[in-house]
Amino acid sequence: MLKNPEQTKNEIVEWIRDYFKKNGPDCDAVVGVSGGKDSSVVAALLAEALGKDRVVGVMMPNGVQSDISDSQEIVSLLGIKNVTVNIKDGADGLSGAVNRALAESDTVHTNELSRDSMINMPPRLRMSTLYAIAQALPNGGRVVNTCNRSEDYIGYSTKYGDAAGDFSPLANLLVHEVIQIGEVLGIPERLTKKAPSDGLSGMTDEDKIGFTYATLDHYVLTGECEDEEIKKKIDRMHAINLHKLQLMPTFKLDIMVS
Structure with a gap:
């Protein structure tokens, strides 16, 4: 538990202000608002750090979103600028185009996108949407990442989707x-x-990953987990998803000077 949540909140607010002083003094912050805790907390931090007029909340349902009223509630509560972009047409169009191409290919031996491909496509389209809006703003925008340490530790995010952003x-x-x-x-x-x-x-x-965030948080903090099978699962997820947290590897050319 945080010893002084108020102090930590204030430190994050100052950190955000400092980021914008160095990386876009006049820019707006652009944040995807899902109605969950992470995006709600980030939107509130941005509003306090920059003022509500410099925060753009983007709601991005994929067709019908049953809890979109939660997203609408937080942007209304904070009084931030907001826009809703339904990504269904884009998601359906892209998946349809890829599936047709795969079915017609003579060299790629699969006829359609996998279930994981279909699940991860919308988050990547959402991130594209955030950057498109950021670049359309009169003073430009910076896209905020809303992932937390727990999710990052086990790689519970989509690479170049919700795992992306300009600052976190x-x-x-x-x-x-x-x-x-x-x-x-x-x-x-x-x-x-x-x-x-x-x-x-x-x-x-929690249903999807197979354990609670309370269990995960405790393990990340202490290295302790009573259930050995869950411990092994967390360790495995952490190991295979580390690439999401690392910079892209690059080949280093050894230039010989003659």
């Missing part, structure tokens, strides 16, 4: 710490403690 306020905060910050910011408890879900697979995050 919550990357070093575990799930329970994000909730603490949300409480300090006055975010409604039903949003900060709402069962997290990717909104794509039809499952809660």
Whole structure:
């Protein structure tokens, strides 16, 4: 648990201000607003750091989103600028085009996108949408990453989707710490403690990963896990997903000077 959530909140706010002083003094912050705790907390931090007039919340349902009222509630509560972009046509168009190409290919031996491909495509389209809006703003925009330390540790994000962004306020905060910050910011408890879900697979995050965030947070902090099978699963997820947190490897050319 954070010893002083108020102080940590203030430090994050100052960090955001400092980032914009160095990386776009007049830019707006662009954040995808899903209605969950992470995006709600980040949107509130941005509004406090920059002022509500410099924050653009983007809601991006894929067709019908049953809980979009939660997203609408947070942008209304904060008074930030907002826009809704339904990505369904884009997602359907791209998946259809790729599936047709795969079916017609003589050299690629699969006829259609996998289930994981279909699940990860919308987050990547959402990130493209955020950057498109950021570049369309009169003074430009910087796209915020809303992932937390718990999700990053096990790679529970989509590479070049929600794992992308220009800066990341919550990357070093575990799930329970994000909730603490949300409480300090006055975010409604039903949003900060709402069962997290990717909104794509039809499952809660905890159902999908096979353990609770409380278990994960405790393990990340202490290295302790009573269930050996869960410990092995967390270790495996961490190991195979480290590439999501690292810079792209590059070949270093050894230039000989004659």
